Amino acid sequence: MGEPQRILVVDDEVGMREGCRRILAAEGFVVETAADGRAALEHFQAAGGFDVVISDLKMPRMGGMDLIEALHAIDEDALLLVITAYATIDTAVDATKRGAYGYIPKPFTPDELLLHVRNGLEKRALRLEARQLREERERRLLEVAFERSKSTTILNCMTDGVLVINRHGQIVLRNQALSRILPDGMPLPTPVETLGIPELSDLVLEVVRSEDALIASKELAIGPCTYMVNAAPVREPVGETLGAVAVLRDITALKKLEVAKxxxxxxxxxxxxxxxxxxxxxxxxxxxxxxxxxxxxxxxxxxxxxxxxxxxxxxxxxxxxxxxxETGNFTLKRTRTDVCRVVREVVDGLADKAAEKGVSLALACDEPLAASEILADTNAIHSVITNLIDNAIKYTPKGGHVSVRVDDAGAYARVSVQDDGIGMTAAERDRVFDEFYRVKNEQTAAIPGTGLGLTLVRRLVEMHQGRIDVDSTPGRGSTFRVRLPTTAYAQGA
Amino acid sequence: MNTERKVLLIDDDADLVAINEAVFAARGFTVDKAYNGKVGFERARDGKPDAIVLDVMMSTNSEGFDLARRLRGDDATRGIPLVMVTSVNSTVPFTYEPDGVFLPVDRFLEKPVPPETLVHEVERILASLPGTGS
Missing domain, CATH: 1.10.287 (Helix Hairpins)
Structure with missing residues (x-):
C-alpha cells in the first residue's frame, strides 16, 4: 500500500461526522470533516482533493446536491458518496444523476459504510488510472505530431529532392524540392510511373523488389539539369522491405565543371x-x-x-x-613598384628581339609621373608588360613600329602598348583573352604562341584590381591598355 | 618516276608544312602550300595539284571539313584525291560524317603522321588511279 487514502466527511450533525470518522480512521484512512457544503468545498481545494467525499444532502449554506456539481467543477474524477436520512428512490436517482457514485440511507452500519467507501476507492483508482492513460496518450499524440511536423519541416528545407514509395510502387511522400524538380500535382499515393521519368521509376522499383538491400545510384537528366539519384530500401528492423527512398541531388553545375575540365x-x-x-x-x-x-x-x-x-x-x-x-595558390607579393622602371626594364630586355625582327621599339614615360608608383607584385607586372610588348613585336611585320607609353589616368597608372602590325577583327579581339585562343590566319601561321599569355595577363591585372582593354583594326595594328590602381588609390586615400 | 606530280599541303602549322614539303620534295613532288582553307581552295582550283593533304582543324574546328566539301563540290577540284589529317580529341568530335553527309575523302590519317607515311599514302593513292602514274 502506498499513501493512506484520504476521506472527507461532510455533515451538519457533529455526531454523524465523528461517528464516520471513527469508523474510517480505525481502518487506516485519513479522515477530515466539514459541517456544510461550502466548508467542504474550501477544504477540498485547500487540501488538493480527497479520494472520496461522503456527504449529507441537507445542510445549511450548501447542500449535498450542489456540492456534487461544485466538486466536479474542480475535479471531474472526484467521487462522492451520499448519506441521507430521506432515503427514497427519487433522491437516490437524483444524486446519481448529478454524479454521485452511490448513496447510503441512514441509519447504516459501519460495515455498510466501509463497503461503500471501498467501492468508491476502487472506482477512484480505476478513474485515476484511466486519466493517466488518457493523459499519456494525449502527450504521445502531441509528441508524434510534433515529431512529424519537425520531420516534414526538415524534409522540406532540404535542397535535395526526396521521394518515398511504398512496396506497391506508389509515391507516399515527396518533399518540396522534389515538387520543384518534378512538378506533379497528383494526390498521394500515386504510382511512381505517373512522374513520367521511366529511368527513375525503374530505379526505385528495382530497389523495392531487390532481396538484398540494394542501394542504387544513377545520373539522370531531367530537363536542362542533371541529377544524381540515390535510392535505398526502407526496411523494418526485422528485415521486410516497406518501400524505397530516393534522393535527387542537382549535379548540373558539377557536370558543367567536369565538361569544362x-x-x-x-x-x-x-x-x-x-x-x-x-x-x-x-x-x-x-x-x-x-x-x-x-x-x-x-x-x-x-x-x-x-x-x-x-x-x-x-x-x-x-x-x-x-x-x-585558379587554385588560389598564387599570392601577390605586393611592394611599392615603379611602373616606369619595370616598363623600361622590359623594353630594354626586348630591344634586341625587336631589332632582329626589324621592328622599332620606342618608350615614352612621362616623368616625373605622379602615379608611377603602384602597390603591386613586381614580377607579375613584369610578366604582364613582357607579354604585351613581346606580342606587339611578334604580330608586327618587319618595318613596323611598337610604341610603349606610361601615363597618368586618374587613379590609375596606365601602360599602353601600341603597334602598327596585323591587327585583329572585332570577333578575334573579343576572344583574344580566352584560354588557348590564338588568331589564326596566313600572317599568324608561323608565329609561335601558347594561347595562354593574354589569359594570364588579364588574370594578373585583375588580381591587382586593374583593367585591361584592347583596340584593334585589321591591317592597322592593335593597342593594349593596362590600368593599375596607384598606391594612393589602393590605400583608399 | 613521274616527275610531274604535284601535291598541295594545307595546314595552319607552317613548321609541319615545311617538314612535309621537304619529304615530298625529296620524293620528287612539286609542292604547293596554303595555311588556311580560303587560300587552299584557290591553290587547288588554280594550281591543279595531283593530290591534296588537308588538316581538319585550322582556324575553326571544321575548316578542313568545310574545305573538303567545297573541293568535292567544285568541278575544277572534284577529282583531286584528298588525304585528310586529323587531331582527334574531344574538342574536335571526330566523325566521318560531320553533318550526316559522308565526306568523300580518300584517306584519313591521325596526327601526328610521320612525313614518310604521308608521302607513302599519297603515292599509293596516285598509283591506284586509272590513267595516271604510267
Whole structure:
C-alpha cells in the first residue's frame, strides 16, 4: 500500500461526522470533516482533493446536491458518496444523476459504510488510472505530431529532392524540392510511373523488389539539369522491405565543371601534342636523311624545333601559373613598384628581339609621373608588360613600329602598348583573352604562341584590381591598355 | 618516276608544312602550300595539284571539313584525291560524317603522321588511279 487514502466527511450533525470518522480512521484512512457544503468545498481545494467525499444532502449554506456539481467543477474524477436520512428512490436517482457514485440511507452500519467507501476507492483508482492513460496518450499524440511536423519541416528545407514509395510502387511522400524538380500535382499515393521519368521509376522499383538491400545510384537528366539519384530500401528492423527512398541531388553545375575540365585537359593535350609532333618530325627528318641533305633547310628546321620547344616550355610555365591562380595558390607579393622602371626594364630586355625582327621599339614615360608608383607584385607586372610588348613585336611585320607609353589616368597608372602590325577583327579581339585562343590566319601561321599569355595577363591585372582593354583594326595594328590602381588609390586615400 | 606530280599541303602549322614539303620534295613532288582553307581552295582550283593533304582543324574546328566539301563540290577540284589529317580529341568530335553527309575523302590519317607515311599514302593513292602514274 502506498499513501493512506484520504476521506472527507461532510455533515451538519457533529455526531454523524465523528461517528464516520471513527469508523474510517480505525481502518487506516485519513479522515477530515466539514459541517456544510461550502466548508467542504474550501477544504477540498485547500487540501488538493480527497479520494472520496461522503456527504449529507441537507445542510445549511450548501447542500449535498450542489456540492456534487461544485466538486466536479474542480475535479471531474472526484467521487462522492451520499448519506441521507430521506432515503427514497427519487433522491437516490437524483444524486446519481448529478454524479454521485452511490448513496447510503441512514441509519447504516459501519460495515455498510466501509463497503461503500471501498467501492468508491476502487472506482477512484480505476478513474485515476484511466486519466493517466488518457493523459499519456494525449502527450504521445502531441509528441508524434510534433515529431512529424519537425520531420516534414526538415524534409522540406532540404535542397535535395526526396521521394518515398511504398512496396506497391506508389509515391507516399515527396518533399518540396522534389515538387520543384518534378512538378506533379497528383494526390498521394500515386504510382511512381505517373512522374513520367521511366529511368527513375525503374530505379526505385528495382530497389523495392531487390532481396538484398540494394542501394542504387544513377545520373539522370531531367530537363536542362542533371541529377544524381540515390535510392535505398526502407526496411523494418526485422528485415521486410516497406518501400524505397530516393534522393535527387542537382549535379548540373558539377557536370558543367567536369565538361569544362575535360575540355581544358583536351585542349592542353592538343597544345602539347602539336609542337611535340613538329619537333619530333623535324628531328626525325634530319636524322633519317629521308629528304636528302640540305644544310640550310636542316638548320631552319632545327631553329623552328628549338623555337617550338621554347614555346612549349613557356606554355607549361603559363599553365602552372594559371593553375596556381585558379587554385588560389598564387599570392601577390605586393611592394611599392615603379611602373616606369619595370616598363623600361622590359623594353630594354626586348630591344634586341625587336631589332632582329626589324621592328622599332620606342618608350615614352612621362616623368616625373605622379602615379608611377603602384602597390603591386613586381614580377607579375613584369610578366604582364613582357607579354604585351613581346606580342606587339611578334604580330608586327618587319618595318613596323611598337610604341610603349606610361601615363597618368586618374587613379590609375596606365601602360599602353601600341603597334602598327596585323591587327585583329572585332570577333578575334573579343576572344583574344580566352584560354588557348590564338588568331589564326596566313600572317599568324608561323608565329609561335601558347594561347595562354593574354589569359594570364588579364588574370594578373585583375588580381591587382586593374583593367585591361584592347583596340584593334585589321591591317592597322592593335593597342593594349593596362590600368593599375596607384598606391594612393589602393590605400583608399 | 613521274616527275610531274604535284601535291598541295594545307595546314595552319607552317613548321609541319615545311617538314612535309621537304619529304615530298625529296620524293620528287612539286609542292604547293596554303595555311588556311580560303587560300587552299584557290591553290587547288588554280594550281591543279595531283593530290591534296588537308588538316581538319585550322582556324575553326571544321575548316578542313568545310574545305573538303567545297573541293568535292567544285568541278575544277572534284577529282583531286584528298588525304585528310586529323587531331582527334574531344574538342574536335571526330566523325566521318560531320553533318550526316559522308565526306568523300580518300584517306584519313591521325596526327601526328610521320612525313614518310604521308608521302607513302599519297603515292599509293596516285598509283591506284586509272590513267595516271604510267
Amino acid at each position: 575535360s575540355m581544358f585537359v583536351s585542349m592542353v593535350a592538343h597544345e602539347l601534342k602539336s609542337p611535340l609532333a613538329t619537333i619530333e618530325s623535324s628531328l626525325g627528318l634530319i636524322l633519317s636523311g629521308a629528304a636528302g641533305n640540305d644544310a640550310e633547310r636542316d638548320r631552319h628546321l632545327m631553329n623552328r624545333a628549338l623555337l617550338r620547344a621554347t614555346t612549349l616550355r613557356t606554355l607549361v610555365g603559363d599553365l602552372l601559373n594559371l593553375t596556381a591562380i
